[in-house]
Amino acid sequence: MKHQAVSLLLLTMGLSSAWAQNDKDTLDLLKASGCMTCHAKDEKVVGPSFQAIAAKYAGQADAADALAQSVRNGSRGKWGRIPMPPHASLAADDLKTMATWVMAQKP
Secondary structure (H helix, E strand, O other), X not given: OHHHHHHHHHHXXXXXXXXXXXXXXXXHHHHHOOHHHXXXXXXXXXXXXXXXXXXXXXXXXXXXXXXXXXHHHOEOOOOOOOXXXXXXXXXXXXXXXXXXXXXXXXX
């Protein structure tokens, strides 16, 4: 029993470490893609916070896909008068990774 508890603890720590690395990698991707120029995790900059975006799309079955499309194509009028320019040069996999991360943000 003690061995199982230790194994479970190590597994959990490993997953936490992997999740933390994934979070860091995605933040690096967001920075490299220019997203962090206009957005922040929990406060409005030029555009809405990632938490506000997650809240707006919450409950939509295809939220990450819709968000990725919005980033790829740009948007106008969703968050006020300042449009978001398109980011068509971003790879589809990167867009999906970033959109999924944004959707996981909680206030």
